[in-house]
Amino acid sequence: MSLSSSLQDVQIDDSIQLEQHSSILTIWLNRPESRNAMSLSMVQSLQVVFTAIQDDLSIRAVVLRGKGRHFCAGGDIKDMAAIRMQAASAGNNQAYVDFNRTFGALIEQVDTAPQTVVAVLEGAVLGGGFGLACVSDVAIAHVDAQFGLPETGLGILPAQIAPFVVKRVGLTQARRLALLGSRFKGQMALNVGLVHQIAQDDTDLDAQLAEVTQQIKRCAPKASRATKALLHRTLNEALSPLLDDAARQFADAVASEEGVEGTMAFIQKRHPNWFNGE
Template sequence: MKTLPDCEHLLLNEQNGVLAITLNRPEVRNAMNLALVNQLMTVFTAIEQVPAIKVVVLRGANGNFCAGGDLKDMANARKAVNAGKDDVKDPFYQLNRAFGQMISQINAAPQVVITLLEGIVLGGGFGLACISDIAIADSQTQFGLPETRLGLPPAQIAPFVVERIGLTQARRIMLTGARFDGVEAKNFGVVHFVSNSNEEMSQLLAQQLAQIQLCAPNANRTTKRIMLSVGKIANKTLLDNAAQDFSMAIQSAEGIEGTNAFIEKRPANWVR
């Protein structure tokens, strides 16, 4: 496996095929600046072709998941605009688009991505929750998309929120900047599980990890790619491609091992 990169704003810990990534800017409630965004992309690029890493667990340091975008980055972008250099591309566009590239990359990651949501989950943090495969939230977590109250659109986040919870609910929470807790987030479909303590959150995480370990890594990667193709390409093409994926899988070492393990009533060799 490739050595994981050193990241100033991320804590990384890999054990038994699970990579824990902790957003580590607690002094600003883990708000994302451009450096953190780039570091996340670097990590996900490094593990993209590493089947040994089956799961990524994202959380924030010191009891907060993420306060969204760091307004200091926006202030720096404004200074660059005011400098008026002709050779400088629009820094606001570049800053905003970088976040969209990061969230798109994590959305398409072949690993199962789990978010542990505590404290506050705002703006870009909300976007990360919406692209996770499994989201576990503390019941008291405060969710929201406050961008419109700042005179801004949630530009890169909006498509992922609509895809996660549907247009009807997305309209209300984006156009009012409403705050809501973990229980309501579960009712919306933002999160899958709600906990009432750190211990319960750890138990829920352990249960999900145990279930994921029963699944073959390549089969999970292929399944995720098929799901993310729904609505993006014609259904006939999607099903043709999926049939090719199935044929390759059943003839692969993983597929042969899985079917043999089922027949022989034993755990497959990828089960830890």
């Protein structure tokens, strides 16, 4: 299937590839020679794509995957070397600050994307790749995927991903994982709550992804977007006013075209009109 109209004119480089089938957009991290290490250009290309699809209701889900059987091995060391030269030339560390914060902005953007974000985790899932996994709505991992926060072993900090790691696995586990910098595989990732499902082999991984995307298609597009936004608000807003607003949103949803169609489909024992089964 061709790309949605919102993506027809996006300016991205070959560090990522886009593939769309029906309402599911797959973003492939495409630097297999470096285990899909995140360069600045990759980060910027991802930002462009997520900005372009922000209001595109035809894209129901975004699947993040890595080419070459690796998800993402973290930041690109070559970029760091170039930034070191910029910092030396400027006589200050602002280039490092800007580079690191740009990646944090991407993580925030993926975290709050209105689409359902599915991470398919194989091979290296380290550093920044670990952070991306933490902001997915659904994470499916190969049992042999290698997870880790190696930053402290390199003399640096997991600066931008730290808050998202804590939200995902809790402070106690985040402290252990970040301060030891140890590597672990899919089963432990499942045990600590980093991922939701583990696959035993490639066939199982693809089957689980197919089932997840089918489940996403069964849910109403606008209701899914509103639900994700509401869930995010629960972390930051006072409870009583939040529930008041949620009640108003519920009432609007019941009376909406989606609400009427969903109710009728349930009564008539059929799929709602937003589910095409493709």
